[in-house]
Amino acid sequence: MSYKFPSPEWVANFHEQINSSDAYANAAKTWEGDITLIIEGGAGIYLDLWHGKCRAAEYLTDPHVKAPEFKITADMEKWKKVLAGKLDPVQGMVTRQIKLDGNLVKIMKNVKAAQELVRCATKVPTVYE
Amino acid sequence: MWYFSSPFVVFGEEALSHLEQLQGERALIVTDATLAKLGIAARIEAALHKAGMATRVFAEVEPEPSLQTTRRGAQVAADFAPDWIVGLGGGSPMDASKAIWAMYEHPDLDPTEINPMVTLGLSKAKLIAIPTTSGTGSEATWALVLTDTAEKRKFSTGSRELVPTLAIVDPTLTQALPPRITADTGLDALTHAIEGYVTTWHNDFTDGLCLKASQLVFDYLARAVADGNDLEAREHMGNAATIAGLGFGNANLGLAHAMGHSFGALFKQPHGRAVALYLPYTIDYTANAGLGRYGDIARFVGFTDSRDEAEGARLLAAKVRELEQAVSQPMSIAAFGIDRADFRDHLPKLVEYAEQDTQFFTAPRIPESEELAQMFEYVYEGKPIDF
Numbered sequence: 089m090s091y092k093f094p095s096p097e098w099v100a101n102f103h104e105q106i107n108s109s110d111a112y113a114n115a116a117k118t119w120e121g122d123i124t125l126i127i128e129g130g131a132g133i134y135l136d137l138w139h140g141k142c143r144a145a146e147y148l149t150d151p152h153v154k155a156p157e158f159k160i161t162a163d164m165e166k167w168k169k170v171l172a173g174k175l176d177p178v179q180g181m182v183t184r185q186i187k188l189d190g191n192l193v194k195i196m197k198n199v200k201a202a203q204e205l206v207r208c209a210t211k212v213p214t215v216y217e
Numbered sequence: 218m219w220y221f222s223s224p225f226v227v228f229g230e231e232a233l234s235h236l237e238q239l240q241g242e243r244a245l246i247v248t249d250a251t252l253a254k255l256g257i258a259a260r261i262e263a264a265l266h267k268a269g270m271a272t273r274v275f276a277e278v279e280p281e282p283s284l285q286t287t288r289r290g291a292q293v294a295a296d297f298a299p300d301w302i303v304g305l306g307g308g309s310p311m312d313a314s315k316a317i318w319a320m321y322e323h324p325d326l327d328p329t330e331i332n333p334m335v336t337l338g339l340s341k342a343k344l345i346a347i348p349t350t351s352g353t354g355s356e357a358t359w360a361l362v363l364t365d366t367a368e369k370r371k372f373s374t375g376s377r378e379l380v381p382t383l384a385i386v387d388p389t390l391t392q393a394l395p396p397r398i399t400a401d402t403g404l405d406a407l408t409h410a411i412e413g414y415v416t417t418w419h420n421d422f423t424d425g426l427c428l429k430a431s432q433l434v435f436d437y438l439a440r441a442v443a444d445g446n447d448l449e450a451r452e453h454m455g456n457a458a459t460i461a462g463l464g465f466g467n468a469n470l471g472l473a474h475a476m477g478h479s480f481g482a483l484f485k486q487p488h489g490r491a492v493a494l495y496l497p498y499t500i501d502y503t504a505n506a507g508l509g510r511y512g513d514i515a516r517f518v519g520f521t522d523s524r525d526e527a528e529g530a531r532l533l534a535a536k537v538r539e540l541e542q543a544v545s546q547p548m549s550i551a552a553f554g555i556d557r558a559d560f561r562d563h564l565p566k567l568v569e570y571a572e573q574d575t576q577f578f579t580a581p582r583i584p585e586s587e588e589l590a591q592m593f594e595y596v597y598e599g600k601p602i603d604f
Binding site: 111114115176178179181182183184185187188192193196197198199200203 | 218219220329332333334372374417418572573575577578583585586
């Protein structure tokens with residue numbers, strides 16, 4: 089079964105993928121911080137990430153309803169490339185194709201965790217409309 | 218989408234005379250006390266005076282420059298109002314000059330806020346980088362490393378806008394370098410070139426630069442170490458360092474830098490010596506998984522005609538070890554004089570810092586924590602990586 093990106097079902101499966109990933113748990117064991125992934129002009133995905141686990145994942149119809157430590161914003165085409173492994177999120181940020189609100193240094197010091205998080209997202213069977 | 222950034226590069230003997238052709242009114246030279254004492258800063262001033270510029274020298278940059286020093290430098294710049302800032306020295310003065318440039322333009326800027334996603338909009342001055350070592354490549358990159366002495370931490374950052382406007386690579390400036398520093402910095406350039414070629418961020422624009430820089434270091438480093446007055450070797454090593462800087466600066470680096478940064482920070486070792494220690498081991502490790510592209514380098518440098526990647530990687534690792542031995546580089550952590558108990562005490566931090574390094578994630582093969590710890594153990598012993 090595939091899940092539409094973004095949707096509450098996709099977010100629920102992403103949540104499961106994160107919490108069943110030993111690689112993420114190991115890479116993010118010291119990470120403390122919540123993030124909203126924002127589809128420009130559309131919805132958001134809120135993740136409360138804490139010490140290698142995702143304590144909460146939420147589909148947001150209004151992506152600005154939360155005030156997380158990090159907001160990562162890109163248009164739908166860029167998110168598709170990230171999920172297909174065709175755009176390195178860090179390169180995307182450096183070239184400003186992906187916008188980061190938050191402390192870049194903290195992200196750069198936890199890139200392995202970020203990479204594992206992206207890997208979890210790529211494991212979600214995804215369809216687009 | 219990606220970028221390629223480069224300064225205007227003037228290189229070769231008499232490159233310094235290009236300063237006489239510059240147009241401007243005031244130039245601030247950012248350097249260290251040694252270069253001021255040796256009269257190198259005075260040579261730069263003399264050339265700038267011929268261009269009709271007034272000069273001022275800020276010679277307070279220390280090794281591993283601090284935020285506090287760059288703030289003082291920015292204050293000097295604010296008082297002097299230069300239209301050129303000159304970073305003169307090894308990586309430390311050049312990195313400091315980048316931060317001073319940014320803070321001169323934006324006095325309220327905290328250097329820790331510099332990052333690729335922030336637009337600096339620099340317009341009051343331009344930056345000249347003049348390296349006096351052949352290794353760091355800072356003259357050609359947008360990166361800078363500063364230390365916060367109050368919080369006792371190092372941070373590396375960068376901005377495309379901080380690529381120097383002009384880089385002047387004159388071999389006469391490196392003639393007086395002692396053999397040990399020549400070796401350390403030259404091996405840093407080799408590590409930039411090889412890691413810049415195999416990083417996952419490598420690209421068509423940087424590949425040729427990294428190959429050429431590798432070849433130049435293999436051909437000329439031992440000569441420059443053996444005879445500092447071998448101007449041909451000095452010139453090619455200067456070029457190699459800048460070319461490698463252009464290469465890795467527009468790609469990224471990898472595991473040898475991540476492990477070397479961690480080791481250098483914890484055991485207070487010079488940057489070039491620290492990263493070079495790990496280079497052959499990380500070639501072993503990467504090639505053991507069939508990854509790398511080391512065969513291209515081995516062929517380009519002329520070590521083999523074989524297109525067998527494993528054979529090329531094995532040869533390249535052997536030649537790196539051979540060159541390092543030829544210039545008296547310590548080949549293991551133990552050879553740095555670090556006892557096993559001290560090493561074991563630091564091992565968790567060695568692993569943690571390496572994993573947090575910004576170069577770690579662009580290595581072609583990324584180890585898990587346990588494997589990384591095992592790699593450090595092998596390097597302690599000087600054993601080639603066999604996993």
